[in-house]
Amino acid sequence: MDPFIEINAIRKGLADGEYSSAEITKFYLDRAKKLNSQLNSFISFCEEQAIEQAKNADNKIAEGSSGPITGIPLAHKDIFCTKGITTTCGSRMLENFVAPYDATVVERLNKAGAVTIGKANMDEFAMGSSNENSYFGNTSNPWDTDRVPGGSSGGSAAAVAAGMIPIATGTDTGGSIRQPAAFCGISGLKPTYGRVSRYGMIAFASSLDQAGVLGRSVADICLLLSQFGGPDVLDSTSHPIPDNWLSSNPKLNPTKPEAKITIGLPREYFDQTPNLKSVEIAMRVFENAGCILKEVSLPSTESAIPAYYIIAGAEASTNLSRYDGVRFGYRCQDPESLSDLYQRSRNEGFGKEVKRRILTGTYALSVGYYDAYYLKAQKIRRLIQQDFLEVFNKVDLILCPTSPGVAFKKGALSENPVEMYKQDIFTIPSSLAGLPAMSIPCGFQNNLPIGMQLIAPHFAERKLIEWGHYFQSLTDWHKKVPELS
Amino acid sequence: MHENKWEMVIGLEVHVQLATQSKIFSGAPVKFGEPPNSQACAVDLGLPGVLPVLNEEAVKMAILFGLAIGAKINTHSIFDRKNYFYPDLPKGYQISQFEYPIVGTGSLTIDLENGDSKTIGITRAHLEEDAGKSIHDAYPGMTAIDLNRTGTPLLEIVSDPDLRSPEEASAYFRKLASLVSYLKICDGDMSQGSMRCDANVSIRESGSNKLGQRTEIKNVNSFRFIEKAISYEVNRQITIVESGHLIKQETLLYDSEIDETRPMRSKEYSNDYRYFPDPDLLPLKLSEELINSIKNKLPELPEFRQERFIQEYGLTIYDASWLVEDPELADFFEATTESSNNAKLTANWVMGELIAALNREELKVSESRISPEELAELILRITDGTLSSKLAKTAFEKMWEEEKPVDDIIEIYGLEQVSDDDEIKAIIKEVLESNPKQVEQFRQGKEKVLGFFVGKIMQATNGKANPQQVNTLLRILIK
Amino acid sequence: MPKIDVEHLSRLAQIGLEGEELSELYENLDQIMRMVDQMREIDTTEVEPLAHPLDANQQLRSDVQTEEIDRELNQAMAPLIEDGFYIVPRVVD
Structure with missing residues (x-):
């Protein structure tokens, strides 16, 4: 069986009785376990539960009561709480944490009949761009195992790219779906802030975090997102109005979605990119399809990184206060006093990057610095959002590189946090603005994948998906697969 | 103490537990006296990934209170995080309202013992979540944490520093208690801590406009104790100032058993609470329609x-x-x-x-x-x-x-009063006949013996005779 | 830029940093804040801060009990429990 098969093909195989869900589940489990020693994309597998879910799915299929993703195996980033299965968030702090509830995303996918085979590796608490911040060891890029898969959803990206699983969930705070998707040569969508419930998704920066999908194709992503997006009473920041198009599980046409859209090319993003060639070729594809390309300007782009690290750090610094060794999670040995319990549990339970972000955020919120840092960053966030809103008065979509470079070597940036932070320059601004954005493979450089990014106005996922799908019907970069020994 | 030399400046922060069915940010029940940690759900426990969702009823109750004190209801208010570590605060922050509270400036009129009344300004009132309870004496060397109370909705009502005596403070606290029970937004059970009060206390020379250094007495839950705690604290401050020392800004606990305030150890290191808008909760915007519909429900105050x-x-x-x-x-x-x-x-x-x-x-x-x-x-x-x-x-x-x-x-x-003239007359005659000596004394002008006869007659009727009737008839018959 | 008091920050954040890690984090923070300081160059007078990407109203829930509490399950991963209480070293109020 071809492990790189798309979901629609698996559905057909299941419907035609070519194989059962239990069989493909076993197939992916075996393959993923085997490749995991090389790639370390999974933190844990849940074989027993997966087989049970698969059998239930097979029953549904036999009864004829199956839905669009019944019996499809998938992986969850280990940031989503899964009832009865350890959820670590890539941290020693949660090494043994078993949530008594499912995240809304997990619950909805379970209900839709998906089969979870395991939990994907990630940067600790989703803080990182290389997956080198996982307590459970870093993940390798399937295209070159000396290189990083990107982060923080690096485990999900590497697993999909290596054919260990057809599709995986991820989360994106400042680029954590799009950048690893680009580094691993797959597609990744971060929906509009509020499109997907954050309930049960362990918080990093609450005003930025958004769940999404990493998959082999835009069509696959659309299918999965249609099953878990939409309002949720457990998340008061989830958007109360559902996307009727998306929830109708739309059939995607390979024909042009609509005539003559205008695509904006932000000057500030193209000024500093060595990868231009691939993105330029992608631009021509759109142009040949009748789209109008137009240079636009997002002048506040450069201040996005500092604003992001202040806002995300501030929110993270207090989101992570609950890890205190009292009710769950890591507790240090023989604490002498309450303060000893707090200080050692948190010092021993958190990794370096997490501590850096907590301290940065604590600093930005502390008395005397709030206005200069936190409030200033919020104002810059407004300017960045205004930039986008103005541009979207003139264009339908924005096209730009996903990342300034291809996957870098392990260790290349890990000693230099600021250089590492700068990797997110193209994904952070749209995160700050809360916009939906997607990374799609658009070429290679020295056998390493390159991603382009499409950004749409708030809640215009349909545009992203239809145009992304159309692009993939004209190109085959997303069909390239790495050679694995 | 030189009563007149010093003026007290007192402001109260009263925490009112709102009488909702479920918690302020979760669907867990609000019940007291249950086994430890049996009323706290994942949200209350601050488990990873959970999110707060605000209880609509708590918002309505806050609005109702605001309307009752003639306050401005802020149609745009913000929930903030107040960050500090304490084991009965599961998330490491309390969700509260800081810069933009739901209820703005209002006032409350209190009645004083001398019959005067005085209007006390209310700075603001805001919604927040209650913390759990720490039990320090149950296990040796250990503190036990019960999070049942965590997430109980609180309305914190902050007064202006308008109160000038412990009695005024107590009267204000009492008046608030009365008001919230009129509004049916609090069960008013003080012994269960459903109303708790922090007092900010300072003294200044009479006639001065300057505020003295203040101290804060935490967590008093009775009208009587707030009066005693403030009295004690004012005297303490006067003694310090009169001996030429300075008042230290500190947080105090009142020990009702020994009638003393003492510094709270856990608050020794003044906290930098790092307030900022809670990114899990969007701004709370209220429509005039909603406010008006609640206005119509205001009871007679x-x-x-x-x-x-x-x-x-x-x-x-x-x-x-x-x-x-x-x-x-x-x-x-x-x-x-x-x-x-x-x-x-x-x-x-x-x-x-x-x-x-x-x-x-x-x-x-x-x-x-x-x-x-x-x-x-x-x-x-x-x-x-x-x-x-x-x-x-x-x-x-x-x-x-x-x-x-x-x-x-x-x-x-048989408690019915005997009012029948003949019946009473018969008894009177009987009593007069068996006490000729006293009858004689009366006739000689000794009016006092009337009392003796009334007593005898009432005794004879088991107290059922109408006393007025007895008096009238007795005066007639004895002559 | 003022010198960052990492020790104070680590106390506020209750992270017991020690020795080398403390000085390393100081270096990191210093470097990060230098990068952050480029924000100062941006004119933000009269710009309203943006706390949230969506200009939406807060969604409320109605006042009903929806949670059934399973204490045993909730406490299954707790480090130390005694009679249903969470236990920490003695705190003095």
Whole structure:
């Protein structure tokens, strides 16, 4: 069986009785376990539960009561709480944490009949761009195992790219779906802030975090997102109005979605990119399809990184206060006093990057610095959002590189946090603005994948998906697969 | 202490637990006295990934309170995180409102003992979540944490520093308690901590406009203790200042057993709370429509009711203010008066026998063993002469014990007043005949012996004779 | 830029940093804040801060009990429990 098969093909195989869900589940489990020693994309597998879910799915299929993703195996980033299965968030702090509830995303996918085979590796608490911040060891890029898969959803990206699983969930705070998707040569969508419930998704920066999908194709992503997006009473920041198009599980046409859209090319993003060639070729594809390309300007782009690290750090610094060794999670040995319990549990339970972000955020919120840092960053966030809103008065979509470079070597940036932070320059601004954005493979450089990014106005996922799908019907970069020994 | 040399400046922060069914940010129940940690759900426990969702009823209650104190309701308010570590604060931050509270400036008028009233400014009122409880003495060397209370909705009401004595502070606290029970937004059970008070206390030389260094007394939950705690603290501050020392800004706990305040160790290191808008909660925007619909639900407030009691029922200010403090008691009074048609007598019975009986058994007004209708029946039997006021008390006690209507009790115990002239005359004659010596004494001008005869006659009738009738007839027959 | 007091920050954040890690984090923070300081160059007078990407109203829930509490399950991963209480070293109020 071809492990790189798309979901629609698996559905057909299941419907035609070519194989059962239990069989493909076993197939992916075996393959993923085997490749995991090389790639370390999974933190844990849940074989027993997966087989049970698969059998239930097979029953549904036999009864004829199956839905669009019944019996499809998938992986969850280990940031989503899964009832009865350890959820670590890539941290020693949660090494043994078993949530008594499912995240809304997990619950909805379970209900839709998906089969979870395991939990994907990630940067600790989703803080990182290389997956080198996982307590459970870093993940390798399937295209070159000396290189990083990107982060923080690096485990999900590497697993999909290596054919260990057809599709995986991820989360994106400042680029954590799009950048690893680009580094691993797959597609990744971060929906509009509020499109997907954050309930049960362990918080990093609450005003930025958004769940999404990493998959082999835009069509696959659309299918999965249609099953878990939409309002949720457990998340008061989830958007109360559902996307009727998306929830109708739309059939995607390979024909042009609509005539003559205008695509904006932000000057500030193209000024500093060595990868231009691939993105330029992608631009021509759109142009040949009748789209109008137009240079636009997002002048506040450069201040996005500092604003992001202040806002995300501030929110993270207090989101992570609950890890205190009292009710769950890591507790240090023989604490002498309450303060000893707090200080050692948190010092021993958190990794370096997490501590850096907590301290940065604590600093930005502390008395005397709030206005200069936190409030200033919020104002810059407004300017960045205004930039986008103005541009979207003139264009339908924005096209730009996903990342300034291809996957870098392990260790290349890990000693230099600021250089590492700068990797997110193209994904952070749209995160700050809360916009939906997607990374799609658009070429290679020295056998390493390159991603382009499409950004749409708030809640215009349909545009992203239809145009992304159309692009993939004209190109085959997303069909390239790495050679694995 | 030089009473007049120093002026006290006191402001209170009162935390009112709102009487909702579920918690402020979760669907867990709000119940007290349950086993530890049995009322705290994943959201209350601050488990990873959970999110707060605000209880609509808590918002409505805050608005209702704001309207009742004539405050501006802010149509745009923000929930913030107040960050500090403490084991009974599961998330490491409390969700509260800092810069933009739901209720703005308002005021409350209090009645002072000397009959004056004074208007106390209210700076603001905001919604927040309660913390859990730490139990320090149950396990040696350990503190035990019960998070059942975590997430109970609180309305924190902050007064201006307008209070000038411990008595004023207590009167203000009492008035707030009365108001929130009128509004039915708090169960008013002080012993369960449903209203808790922090007092900011400072002193300054009389006539000065400068504020002195203040201290904060935390967590007092009775009217009496707030008065005592402030008295103690003011005296402490005066002693310090008069001995030439400076007051230290600190947080204090009041120990009611030894009547003293002492510094709170856990607050020694002044906290930098790093308030900032909670990114899990969008701004709370309220429509004028909602506010108006709540305005229509405002009940009659205590000061208006007091005024009405004076006008409508002719009660004294004292009786009226006493009766209206507890809305249930005021309701009981009104319901009784409706049938008894005698407001003054009803007021006396409600404030006298009824309260005494309720207090004796520590019952709430709603748990009274005698209903307003039954009490009204009793009062009617007094006004129609069936019961003497003395026997009426006996009847009340029997009604309370046996939970039977007054007429049954009169019947069973034969409490009916004897008002029949012939019957009383016959008894008087009998008594006069058997006490010729005293009759002689009266005739010689010794008026005092009348009392002796009345006593004898009442004894002979088991107290059932109408005393006025006895007096009149006795004076006739003895001559 | 003022010198960052990492020790104070680590106390506020209750992270017991020690020795080398403390000085390393100081270096990191210093470097990060230098990068952050480029924000100062942006004119933000009269710009309203943006706390949330969507200009939406807060969604409320109605006042009903929806949670059934399973204490045993909730406490299954707790480090130390005694009679249903969470236990920490003695705190003095």
